[in-house]
Amino acid sequence: MTTRKLFLYSAQERFWHWVQAALIFGLLFTGAVIRYPSALSFFNFEISIYVHNVLAFLLFAHALLALFYFFTSGQIKQYKIERSGLVNGLVKQVIYYSYGIFKGAVHPFHPSEEKRLNLLQRMSYLFLLNVLLPLQVISGVLIFFAAELSAWITPIGGLPVLLEVHAGAAWIFFTFIIMHMYLTTTGDTVMQHVMTMVVGYEVIEEKHQHKKEEA
Numbered sequence: 001m002t003t004r005k006l007f008l009y010s011a012q013e014r015f016w017h018w019v020q021a022a023l024i025f026g027l028l029f030t031g032a033v034i035r036y037p038s039a040l041s042f043f044n045f046e047i048s049i050y051v052h053n054v055l056a057f058l059l060f061a062h063a064l065l066a067l068f069y070f071f072t073s074g075q076i077k078q079y080k081i082e083r084s085g086l087v088n089g090l091v092k093q094v095i096y097y098s099y100g101i102f103k104g105a106v107h108p109f110h111p112s113e114e115k116r117l118n119l120l121q122r123m124s125y126l127f128l129l130n131v132l133l134p135l136q137v138i139s140g141v142l143i144f145f146a147a148e149l150s151a152w153i154t155p156i157g158g159l160p161v162l163l164e165v166h167a168g169a170a171w172i173f174f175t176f177i178i179m180h181m182y183l184t185t186t187g188d189t190v191m192q193h194v195m196t197m198v199v200g201y202e203v204i205e206e207k208h209q210h211k212k213e214e215a
Helices: 011-035 045-073 075-079 086-098 119-144 150-156 158-183 192-199 206-214
Strands: 003-007 201-205
Touching (some): 011 158, 011 192, 086 119, 119 158, 150 158
Antiparallel strands (some): 003 201
């Protein structure tokens, strides 16, 4: 049985991933302190607000730089969703994650250097980057400038509504992270996918890969 290294993530992409993860964890934590000050009273409320705002600005800047990189490097293609076979691909992925994975079934998608994300991954990331992240940014900015923009936010329910929208989106982010962390443990070994994002490549067993493709 021979092995080969499948290169999936460049140094820039790995750096982007881990910085983004650290910023999101920091935002969720400080956001929880702000949202539940009595339950987390052992953390300074004012400092948490300041840190939360700084992290939010850094995440926004980080997202813009990452978007620039993905477009200029051509790696934006990794998020492209083809219409051909869309429904069939979705059905296969849903069946695998909801049933097959617990029965030891072979994953219906095999990553390659040209296409490293399966269909559900691509759709999830597109939703996060194009819907959830902008919603968090816009609601956060409106909350930060609530006094100055009162004429804009009053018609939509004012600050109470914005706070609920911002918190609701944060819970969706938190749910995604939990699912994401779980799915990183479902490789051939528990740490396989995590190590791929650390070193940039996966070690593929050629004989094992051929069996998967035949299946």
